[in-house]
Amino acid sequence: MALPSIDTSRLDNTLAVIRTLRDQGPAARIDLGALNGISSATVTSISAELLQQGLINERPPETPRANGRGRPKTLIELDPQAACVVCIKLSINEIQLVVGDFAGQIRHSEHHAISTLTLSAADLEALLEDKISAVCTQQLRGFQRLAGICLAVQGVVSSQSGTIIWSPALSFRNAPIAPRLAERFHCSVLLENDANCIASVLAAQPAYADCNNLVVIMLGYGIGMSVLINGVPYLGANGSAAEFGHSKYQPDGALCACGRRGCIEAYASDYALYREASDLLDLPTGDSAHPSAQQMQALTQLAMQGDPVAQRIYAQAGRALGVGIANVLALFNPDLVLITGSGVRGFDAMQAAMHAAIDDALVAELRGTTRIESCAWDRDMTCMGGIAMALNATDGETLLDSQAKSGSATCL
Amino acid sequence: MALPSIDTSRLDNTLAVIRTLRDQGPAARIDLGALNGISSATVTSISAELLQQGLINERPPETPRANGRGRPKTLIELDPQAACVVCIKLSINEIQLVVGDFAGQIRHSEHHAISTLTLSAADLEALLEDKISAVCTQQLRGFQRLAGICLAVQGVVSSQSGTIIWSPALSFRNAPIAPRLAERFHCSVLLENDANCIASVLAAQPAYADCNNLVVIMLGYGIGMSVLINGVPYLGANGSAAEFGHSKYQPDGALCACGRRGCIEAYASDYALYREASDLLDLPTGDSAHPSAQQMQALTQLAMQGDPVAQRIYAQAGRALGVGIANVLALFNPDLVLITGSGVRGFDAMQAAMHAAIDDALVAELRGTTRIESCAWDRDMTCMGGIAMALNATDGETLLDSQAKSGSATCL
Numbered sequence: 001m002a003l004p005s006i007d008t009s010r011l012d013n014t015l016a017v018i019r020t021l022r023d024q025g026p027a028a029r030i031d032l033g034a035l036n037g038i039s040s041a042t043v044t045s046i047s048a049e050l051l052q053q054g055l056i057n058e059r060p061p062e063t064p065r066a067n068g069r070g071r072p073k074t075l076i077e078l079d080p081q082a083a084c085v086v087c088i089k090l091s092i093n094e095i096q097l098v099v100g101d102f103a104g105q106i107r108h109s110e111h112h113a114i115s116t117l118t119l120s121a122a123d124l125e126a127l128l129e130d131k132i133s134a135v136c137t138q139q140l141r142g143f144q145r146l147a148g149i150c151l152a153v154q155g156v157v158s159s160q161s162g163t164i165i166w167s168p169a170l171s172f173r174n175a176p177i178a179p180r181l182a183e184r185f186h187c188s189v190l191l192e193n194d195a196n197c198i199a200s201v202l203a204a205q206p207a208y209a210d211c212n213n214l215v216v217i218m219l220g221y222g223i224g225m226s227v228l229i230n231g232v233p234y235l236g237a238n239g240s241a242a243e244f245g246h247s248k249y250q251p252d253g254a255l256c257a258c259g260r261r262g263c264i265e266a267y268a269s270d271y272a273l274y275r276e277a278s279d280l281l282d283l284p285t286g287d288s289a290h291p292s293a294q295q296m297q298a299l300t301q302l303a304m305q306g307d308p309v310a311q312r313i314y315a316q317a318g319r320a321l322g323v324g325i326a327n328v329l330a331l332f333n334p335d336l337v338l339i340t341g342s343g344v345r346g347f348d349a350m351q352a353a354m355h356a357a358i359d360d361a362l363v364a365e366l367r368g369t370t371r372i373e374s375c376a377w378d379r380d381m382t383c384m385g386g387i388a389m390a391l392n393a394t395d396g397e398t399l400l401d402s403q404a405k406s407g408s409a410t411c412l
Numbered sequence: 413m414a415l416p417s418i419d420t421s422r423l424d425n426t427l428a429v430i431r432t433l434r435d436q437g438p439a440a441r442i443d444l445g446a447l448n449g450i451s452s453a454t455v456t457s458i459s460a461e462l463l464q465q466g467l468i469n470e471r472p473p474e475t476p477r478a479n480g481r482g483r484p485k486t487l488i489e490l491d492p493q494a495a496c497v498v499c500i501k502l503s504i505n506e507i508q509l510v511v512g513d514f515a516g517q518i519r520h521s522e523h524h525a526i527s528t529l530t531l532s533a534a535d536l537e538a539l540l541e542d543k544i545s546a547v548c549t550q551q552l553r554g555f556q557r558l559a560g561i562c563l564a565v566q567g568v569v570s571s572q573s574g575t576i577i578w579s580p581a582l583s584f585r586n587a588p589i590a591p592r593l594a595e596r597f598h599c600s601v602l603l604e605n606d607a608n609c610i611a612s613v614l615a616a617q618p619a620y621a622d623c624n625n626l627v628v629i630m631l632g633y634g635i636g637m638s639v640l641i642n643g644v645p646y647l648g649a650n651g652s653a654a655e656f657g658h659s660k661y662q663p664d665g666a667l668c669a670c671g672r673r674g675c676i677e678a679y680a681s682d683y684a685l686y687r688e689a690s691d692l693l694d695l696p697t698g699d700s701a702h703p704s705a706q707q708m709q710a711l712t713q714l715a716m717q718g719d720p721v722a723q724r725i726y727a728q729a730g731r732a733l734g735v736g737i738a739n740v741l742a743l744f745n746p747d748l749v750l751i752t753g754s755g756v757r758g759f760d761a762m763q764a765a766m767h768a769a770i771d772d773a774l775v776a777e778l779r780g781t782t783r784i785e786s787c788a789w790d791r792d793m794t795c796m797g798g799i800a801m802a803l804n805a806t807d808g809e810t811l812l813d814s815q816a817k818s819g820s821a822t823c824l
Contacts, residue, residue: 156777166777173777213649227743229646236745237625238780243742246778250663251735251769258775323663327739330655331639333648357663363670365568365578365585366658368650 011396013038014046018055018395021078022104022388023204026059028073047076053402054144055082055102078103083147083398084140086132087386089194090153092116092169092221092290096380097131099139100387102147102398108139109383121175128177129184136185145401147394148188149181150386152197154222158239162191165240168222168257188394190386194218195242196233197385199226202338202375204388213334217244217325219343221290222257223265227332245269247327249320267320268350270296270343276313277302293342303349311349318350322357329358330366340375347374423808425450426458430467430807433490434516434800435616438471440485459488465814466556467494467514490515495559495810496552498544499798501606502565504528504581504633504702508792509543511551512799514559514810520551521795533587540589541596548597557813559806560600561593562798564609566634570651574603577652580634580669600806602798606630607654608645609797611638614750614787616800625746629656629737631755633702634669635677639744657681659739661732679732680762682708682755688725689714705754715761723761730762734769741770742778752787759786 016036021027024035033043050056057079061072080101089096093116099108112131119127132149140146155167162178164170182189199216202208211228218224223245227234234241245265246258253262257271266272274291277283277299284295291299302310325337339347351374358367428448433439436447445455462468469491473484492513501508505528511520524543531539544561552558567579574590576582594601611628614620623640630636635657639646646653657677658670665674669683678684686703689695689711696707703711714722737749751759763786770779 166775213653225743229641234641234744237747237782238745240778240780241625241743241745243745243778246774247739247742248735248773251661251731251773258778260773260775262773319663323660327659328743330659331653331740331743332646333650333653333655335649361660361663361672361674362658363578363672366652366655366670368652370649 010042010046011399013042014050014399015395017043017046017050018078018399019392021056021076022102022391025103026075026077028075030073032076051076053399053406055079055398055402080105080107081142081144082402083145083391083394084143085148085150085387085390085394086135086146087150087152087383087390088128088132089380089382089386090116090151090167090169091194092154095127095131096383097135098383098387099135100383100391101143102391104388104391106383106387108135110135116169117171119170119172121172121177124170124172124175125177125180128181132181132185145398146185146187147398148190148390149185150190150192150197150390151178151181152192152194152382152386154194154224156240156243157191157193159191159193159235160239162189164191165238188390188397190390190393192386192389193224193226193233193239193242194382195224195226197383197389198340198381199228199233199385200389201381201385202340203228203231208336208338211335213332213336215328215332215334215337217321217337217339218341219268219321219339219347220341221270223269223343224341225328227334244324244328247324249323264320264324268317268324268343273313273317273346274299276316277310280309280313281307296342297345300346300349303346314346314349315353317346318353319357321350322354323361325354325372326358326361326367329362329368329370333368334370336371336373338373338375340377340381342377344374344377422454422458423811425454426462426811427807429455429458429462430490430811431804433468433488434514434803437515438487438489440487442485444488463488465811465818467491467810467814492517492519493554493556494814495557495803495806496555497560497562497799497802497806498547498558499562499564499795499802500540500544501792501794501798502528502563502579502581503606504566507539507543508795509547510795510799511547512795512803513555514803516800516803518795518799520547522547528581529583531582531584533584533589536582536584536587537589537592540593544593544597557810558597558599559810560602560802561597562602562604562609562802563590563593564604564606564794564798566606566636568650568652568655569603569605571603571605571647572651574601576603577650600802600809602802602805604798604801605636605638605645605651605654606794607636607638609795609801610752610793611640611645611797612801613793613797614752615640615643620748620750623747625744625748627740627744627746627749629733629749629751630753631680631733631751631759632753633682635681635755636753637740639746656736656740659736661735676732676736680729680736680755685725685729685758686711688728689722692721692725693719708754709757712758712761715758726758726761727765729758730765731769733762734766735773737766737784738770738773738779741774741780741782745780746782748783748785750785750787752789752793754789756786756789 059075080103082102087098095112156165163176178189178191214228216226225242225244246263250262254266256263256266278288303314471487492515494514499510568577575588590601590603626640628638637654637656658675662674666678668675668678690700715726
């Protein structure tokens, strides 16, 4: 049987309009055309279809402008109820579930304290099925469809096969989790590295839009990295590229959570800092191998207040981070290295030593003009990125589905 | 004035035919069509034009096949005289000039011993002008045009601006050499990192054709690297990416030629090996900071013959190389790491320690399935790569030029 022919340029234009409305909010047809290089006639025709399919709404025209000039424009916006996606962030001892609407806004978020390291692959699968089912039952009323799920995982994942290869949050390896969930929930399931989710949020910000080579480093319990080349995460052969935390500072150096020695993570992650500090400083008791946000806050505060032992520990972490970043500069020569994650709260106590280590390590021509900046961790960008990635990945399906329901089929 | 419209698909097809003839040698029209996904009619029309323009020749049909079946095919081949390119390889204390014909074959090669470190930027420019002029006068008779020049330089270059940023062969920095030579010789001048030239030759070989993420490491006086992502060298923001030699083995470790400490190069390059060895072993005298091929051969031979001191020195180099490669695996997760360059002659004495260091550094999931192989350095691939890159970069111009001369202008 011959497949129906597809007007790909019409489809691309429709997806571009949806994406612009999601990234920039309500917009006038004329502006959508200009932003995407599409004629007014085409935008008018696309928006008529999207209206008919229930994917967008019209806003009543705004009141005339204060200066009285110009006719008020009718704005269109995505119908938030048209579809939703679920993002699950899996990190050590915690699972977060977030529901995002079709406009990309977060509508619900819940955290669960779970001993992730004691789970088997089957346990994790059952647990996620249970939590996703519950959130669907409670939160998804009113939404036309569950378009997709994004699983954002700390560690090495193969996005292509949907397999968690290795995560510090889990004691099992090589679990093909995404296809299982896709079968259970009858929707697309993306599996992403958490740092790639965060980097996708940052890369969309105007301040970083001109960076063709962007490196994002995430400090926290572990140390993650994402390398975006022309906006696309560089994954390598099997998805294990950008494992900055396990590049080396000192051969045969400090013990890392991975079981090897001398990794950057073994000096500059939460657990490495707390391990150094717990014998020497008066800190909250608790699992010092997996320090809580409260424990880390107490340690960071000591360094910020000038405690010399805490300062020495953070400076040592800064040196390790600096040598690691020097290697990243020598190998990737990025436009920008952006340091973020919960651990960035202690960055002020690291950065002098970090910059000194970079300058010690590289001649000026290799240090280059790469900007090295930090980015406050005032909100968790992982789920924001996961929601956006899941929506972008499923817009085509949502469009097809709504066309089928509305009886129109011009786009596909 | 309106520009004439260009039939880009016709042009692309013509360039693809030229490139296939260069890579694979004489071919029948039908095979050229099949290899490039072009119809027979188009290949026939393209080859008629190329014949008229003097860019290809027809070979007399071969004698009928032994089995008597099938009509002998007429083969077409590039006319080697249609154009030529010059590649200059600039390395420490040596300049090599090579002339390549339109079919990509090397027609002439000459070496000059030059104290490159004593040259100013103006000296180098004058010297290259002089040598290129001489080679043009002596060697270029019979060629229809000098299509281009490729300068292959050890170190950091900006291919985009044609500037040598920093080379271990030169004591000056930031010299915009390519635009000067382009003005002098009225042709395109490419400036390339030497490792990228070598990697382009290797990547074209069938054995490595399936590697989307290929890392080539060059051992020799310095240590170079090229990262090919989908066949394209990854250059980074300013062209200084893939500087593997100056990534770190030991912070505050051995002194590197760059002036910093602890670089991989300070352990595994020719000069690093010779520096360690010259006090301890009976080796040919000479400039131990810039050991000659003969000096290195003597040292390598001692290690291969089982001299314990030489073996210890090569094992130490192998460990440093292994830690550096572990970082490359963690950060790039390539399909293949290919080790070559003149220094690969001592690779057998390094590789056990190198593999042990990689396995010590990385857990199996990060070690991944990357193949790590060596490639014999029985011919210098730098100039072969430079010739191919210069030809590929100038085929469009050669085509335009020959169309103008022949009065035909269908392709452009």
